[in-house]
Amino acid sequence: MVPRGELTMLLGRNGAGKTTALRTIIALWRASAGSIRFESNDIASWQTPTIADLGIAYVPESMGIFAGLTVRENLMLAARRGPPDEARLDWIFRFFPPMKKFWHLPAGLLSGGQKQMLSISRAIVEPRKLVLIDEPTKGLAPAIINNLIEALGELKKTDTTILMVEQNFHAARSLGDSVAVMDAGRIVHSGRMADLAADDALQNRLLGLSLEAHQ
Amino acid sequence: MTPAVVPRTDWIPPALLLAIALGGLALIGNPSTWVTLSVAGLAMGLLIFIMSSGLTLVFGLMDVMNFAHGLFIAVGAYVAASVMKFLSASVDSESFLVNLGALAPAMLAAAAVAGLLGLFFERVIIRPVYGQHLKQILITTGGMIVAEQLIHVLWGPDLLPLPRPATLRGSFLIGDMAIEKFRLVAVVLGLAIFAAMLLLLNRTKIGLLIRAGVENKEMVEAMGYRVRRLFVAVFVAGSALAGLGGALWGMYQESVTVAIGANMMVLIFIVIIIGGLGSVGGCFVGALLVGLVANYVGYLSPKIALGSNILLMVIVLLWRPQGLYPMNKQ
Numbered sequence: 001m002v003p004r005g006e007l008t009m010l011l012g013r014n015g016a017g018k019t020t021a022l023r024t025i026i027a028l029w030r031a032s033a034g035s036i037r038f039e040s041n042d043i044a045s046w047q048t049p050t051i052a053d054l055g056i057a058y059v060p061e062s063m064g065i066f067a068g069l070t071v072r073e074n075l076m077l078a079a080r081r082g083p084p085d086e087a088r089l090d091w092i093f094r095f096f097p098p099m100k101k102f103w104h105l106p107a108g109l110l111s112g113g114q115k116q117m118l119s120i121s122r123a124i125v126e127p128r129k130l131v132l133i134d135e136p137t138k139g140l141a142p143a144i145i146n147n148l149i150e151a152l153g154e155l156k157k158t159d160t161t162i163l164m165v166e167q168n169f170h171a172a173r174s175l176g177d178s179v180a181v182m183d184a185g186r187i188v189h190s191g192r193m194a195d196l197a198a199d200d201a202l203q204n205r206l207l208g209l210s211l212e213a214h215q
Numbered sequence: 216m217t218p219a220v221v222p223r224t225d226w227i228p229p230a231l232l233l234a235i236a237l238g239g240l241a242l243i244g245n246p247s248t249w250v251t252l253s254v255a256g257l258a259m260g261l262l263i264f265i266m267s268s269g270l271t272l273v274f275g276l277m278d279v280m281n282f283a284h285g286l287f288i289a290v291g292a293y294v295a296a297s298v299m300k301f302l303s304a305s306v307d308s309e310s311f312l313v314n315l316g317a318l319a320p321a322m323l324a325a326a327a328v329a330g331l332l333g334l335f336f337e338r339v340i341i342r343p344v345y346g347q348h349l350k351q352i353l354i355t356t357g358g359m360i361v362a363e364q365l366i367h368v369l370w371g372p373d374l375l376p377l378p379r380p381a382t383l384r385g386s387f388l389i390g391d392m393a394i395e396k397f398r399l400v401a402v403v404l405g406l407a408i409f410a411a412m413l414l415l416l417n418r419t420k421i422g423l424l425i426r427a428g429v430e431n432k433e434m435v436e437a438m439g440y441r442v443r444r445l446f447v448a449v450f451v452a453g454s455a456l457a458g459l460g461g462a463l464w465g466m467y468q469e470s471v472t473v474a475i476g477a478n479m480m481v482l483i484f485i486v487i488i489i490g491g492l493g494s495v496g497g498c499f500v501g502a503l504l505v506g507l508v509a510n511y512v513g514y515l516s517p518k519i520a521l522g523s524n525i526l527l528m529v530i531v532l533l534w535r536p537q538g539l540y541p542m543n544k545q
Contacts, residue, residue, distance in 0.1 A: 064431055
């Protein structure tokens with residue numbers, strides 16, 4: 001259960017099934033059993049493009065940018081309702097200034113952090129109902145991570161529902177409203193992020209070590 | 216919005232093309248012979264580009280290994296031969312416009328029939344084996360054999376003449392240089408098709424989708440686009456281009472046999488591998504390299520002409536293992 005308008009953190013050990021959960025929601029992989037409900041629909045058997053049409057965007061762990069396309073082309077492609085308006089672009093550029101600077105540069109030439117910014121920019125180039133984000137801070141320098149946290153914090157204010165897989169405690173604690181912890185493909189805990197962050201014993205039991213160790 | 220940073224184009228492959236042309240001039244010595252061979256090489260290269268550009272996109276977009284691509288070439292050539300025979304009065308006219316009245320329907324019919332055959336082929340042969348390379352090779356090769364026999368049934372086993380229109384026969388003589396008229400037509404047509412493809416790929420949303428799909432089709436689907444439909448469109452367009460190329464290639468040789476497509480497949484595979492699988496620009500440069508090298512080596516040392524393009528592929532792959540313009544496939 002992902003509460004509407006909140007940022008839900010999906011945590012768990014490596015191999016717990018976090019990425020699988022996100023990819024299954026967007027139908028890049030198929031669920032072997034069970035249902036996936038979005039608003040009033042069971043979307044478990046739907047095709048990926050049909051699910052995306054509902055207003056669900058996906059930011060994969062690999063970022064999935066189109067390296068041979070420019071930053072502009074990447075964003076134009078992500079904007080399904082036609083070219084994004086200037087106000088929306090300015091809003092994105094405020095979070096991620098390199099997107100404006102490198103507007104006509106092939107995305108493959110961006111740095112790792114800039115590629116992540118582009119990947120998230122694509123997901124929010126239009127208003128979305130749900131954004132699925134898989135480990136956005138992975139492999140990034142601390143300064144870039146802070147920048148990302150700030151941007152995602154701004155995105156939260158737009159009432160966009162976000163389901164995010166994250167291993168970085170600082171990011172998880174800063175951004176998460178609610179949390180779900182996975183183990184062996186199942187949700188073993190769900191609640192408020194603040195409660196989990198404050199409970200070392202619970203963290204040890206669920207994640208095998210304190211979240212502080214993930215910093 | 217003014218970009219602070221502008222992208223750089225990789226000019227090394229086109230420079231290599233120029234270097235080979237200049238190397239050819241140095242080795243051949245006679246400028247007239249060099250011009251004649253160069254025009255022949257460019258014409259051959261551009262015809263190969265027309266035939267192979269669809270195949271490289273099909274592979275890039277869906278990882279489909281279609282060994283039956285030669286079938287569309289053969290069918291295009293046979294359809295053009297039939298139309299030209301039916302309109303033989305216009306073909307033999309001394310008026311270019313009257314010739315065009317035969318040439319244009321022949322080319323359009325070749326492309327249309329090959330495109331429709333491509334649609335049938337994708338639905339019936341390719342679709343059940345998506346993602347299974349070994350099965351793709353086996354079933355498309357099998358499909359090609361069956362289709363070749365059907366061509367025998369429809370058109371007979373004998374060589375079919377495919378005459379050039381009267382005004383496109385012979386050569387322009389400029390000093391010592393002899394440039395075949397039909398080769399110039401092939402060059403102009405090939406360049407026009409390349410320009411049209413560049414415009415489509417770089418200036419339209421469909422083109423953006425194709426380029427993005429070649430890199431990461433999963434992500435394109437996650438954005439809400441139906442890649443499968445896009446692939447069918449590309450497959451049909453690629454088949455139609457192969458049919459058009461087959462018609463032109465048949466006219467280039469002035470005859471058609473059922474093996475016309477299969478014989479071209481080795482060169483087509485060399486071209487798309489040299490260019491970088493999925494890259495239209497690479498396919499263009501690769502095709503020109505193959506055309507020029509085949510003509511220069513054929514003149515300078517006919518005994519090694521047969522293997523010259525294999526050698527070219529080996530050298531290019533040693534230099535750039537993923538081809539001249541490698542695609543960022545994910």
